[in-house]
Amino acid sequence: MALYSKKHSQLIKIAFMAILGCVGVVQALTVEVKEGNTTCIKAELSASLSIMYSTNNGTETVSVPLPDSATVGSSSTCGGDGRAPSLVVTFGNGHSLALSFSSNSNQYRVNNLTVGYNLSDSVTFPASSTTGVASLSTASVEISAGINTTYRCLSTSTVTVGESRVNVTFSNVRMEAYMTGTDLSPNETICTADQTVTTEVHPTTSAPKTSAMTVAPSPSPPGTPERGNYTVTNSNGTACLLARMGLQLNLTYSSLSQNTTVQQIVNLLPTQTKSTGSCDQNSATLWLLEERTNLSFSFVLNSTSSKYHLSGISLSAVWPDMSEPFSGSNGSLDYLRGTLGRSYMCSAEQTLFVLTGFSVNTFQLQVQPFGVSGEQFGAAEECQLDEDNMLIPIIVGAALAGLVLIVLIAYLIGRKRSHAGYQTI
Ligand SMILES: *[C@@H]1O[C@H](CO)[C@@H](O)[C@H](O)[C@H]1NC(C)=O
Numbered sequence: 001m002a003l004y005s006k007k008h009s010q011l012i013k014i015a016f017m018a019i020l021g022c023v024g025v026v027q028a029l030t031v032e033v034k035e036g037n038t039t040c041i042k043a044e045l046s047a048s049l050s051i052m053y054s055t056n057n058g059t060e061t062v063s064v065p066l067p068d069s070a071t072v073g074s075s076s077t078c079g080g081d082g083r084a085p086s087l088v089v090t091f092g093n094g095h096s097l098a099l100s101f102s103s104n105s106n107q108y109r110v111n112n113l114t115v116g117y118n119l120s121d122s123v124t125f126p127a128s129s130t131t132g133v134a135s136l137s138t139a140s141v142e143i144s145a146g147i148n149t150t151y152r153c154l155s156t157s158t159v160t161v162g163e164s165r166v167n168v169t170f171s172n173v174r175m176e177a178y179m180t181g182t183d184l185s186p187n188e189t190i191c192t193a194d195q196t197v198t199t200e201v202h203p204t205t206s207a208p209k210t211s212a213m214t215v216a217p218s219p220s221p222p223g224t225p226e227r228g229n230y231t232v233t234n235s236n237g238t239a240c241l242l243a244r245m246g247l248q249l250n251l252t253y254s255s256l257s258q259n260t261t262v263q264q265i266v267n268l269l270p271t272q273t274k275s276t277g278s279c280d281q282n283s284a285t286l287w288l289l290e291e292r293t294n295l296s297f298s299f300v301l302n303s304t305s306s307k308y309h310l311s312g313i314s315l316s317a318v319w320p321d322m323s324e325p326f327s328g329s330n331g332s333l334d335y336l337r338g339t340l341g342r343s344y345m346c347s348a349e350q351t352l353f354v355l356t357g358f359s360v361n362t363f364q365l366q367v368q369p370f371g372v373s374g375e376q377f378g379a380a381e382e383c384q385l386d387e388d389n390m391l392i393p394i395i396v397g398a399a400l401a402g403l404v405l406i407v408l409i410a411y412l413i414g415r416k417r418s419h420a421g422y423q424t425i
Pocket residue numbers: 036037
């Protein structure tokens with residue numbers, strides 16, 4: 001009977017939600033954080049908290065939906081002074097849900113979700129064995145989006161906090177931090193769950209026109225990457241680092257959808273990659289920025305020996321299926337060794353191993369990080385791989401020349417013999 005009624009109420013709930021959904025009045029809270037006249041964070045969302053707490057005879061779990069009466073707490077901030085921008089929503093008798101954000105030049109994300117719940121509130125937590133406000137937080141929240149875009153996730157997603165003692169289930173989320181206007185940007189970053197739903201339900205319809213979503217990198221090997229043309233310019237506008245190369249990232253990360261580690265090969269698309277960087281006396285850095293990928297190459301110059309090399313590679317990637325953003329670097333590399341004033345060239349594919357599970361494959365590479373004059377590459381120094389490849393035609397050529405020589409000698413000897421055997425008339 002209990003089972004029946006539970007199932008029954010579930011059905012009613014689903015029907016009710018469906019009706020609400022059709023009418024377009026699914027409960028969603030709209031909140032914003034302002035400082036002066038500028039809005040920095042705005043969110044429309046539905047959320048429900050599932051909280052486990054102790055009673056004298058065991059544990060109880062309650063479900064607490066975020067009510068319409070929830071308000072923006074005074075500890076919300078737009079950041080600054082070393083503080084992260086943060087949205088704190090308070091509701092009921094001293095309960096709260098806080099999201100704080102971090103960003104790099106092209107992405108922002110929720111880096112901390114904190115739930116505060118008042119166990120003294122005996123209406124919400126009957127027979128709780130403890131009182132006072134408990135606070136639990138997590139840094140693993142899968143909410144990230146491109147700067148100047150709205151994060152959109154209509155699907156439900158659950159964030160687990162404090163060893164499963166609290167689960168926060170979000171749905172119908174539209175949210176933006178680091179805003180430049182007062183309204184949510186029409187350009188959206190659509191969460192992975194919604195992308196899956198879209199492809200399942202409407203396999204032929206494309207994403208909304210306003211979407212800033214980039215297509216998930218394909219799991220199949222993408223082939224040889226297109227060659228990019230990247231330049232770093234000085235403060236006075238002269239080129240100081242030149243690089244032409246095709247780049248492929250080989251990254252192992254934990255996949256959200258497959259719940260396992262996957263290895264993915266992703267080509268950097270030159271048309272969607274911005275290059276920037278810096279040049280100093282003895283160091284130069286090239287930054288390559290794509291919507292979801294930030295890659296940097298650091299070169300150092302030994303002015304005593306006038307030799308340079310690639311000393312560091314760093315990557316931060318927020319790919320759609322990553323269970324958490326990837327960030328890794330190695331600052332003690334020794335690749336692409338060249339001489340000041342000359343360029344380093346390697347037409348053959350080269351693998352630059354960075355970290356376990358992260359390497360970079362380069363194709364048709366030519367770089368010059370120091371001593372660039374007139375926006376042109378200096379004389380090229382070829383890599384060993386190219387020289388080895390060059391050796392093959394040389395060997396083949398030498399072998400052919402040898403063969404010709406042998407045939408010629410044999411012919412001459414043969415002619416001499418025939419001269420000896422048969423006297424010419
Ligand atoms: C906010 O806007 C009003 C009217 O546009 C203006 O008078 C006021 O100075 C602004 N305040 C700040 C802090 O910018």
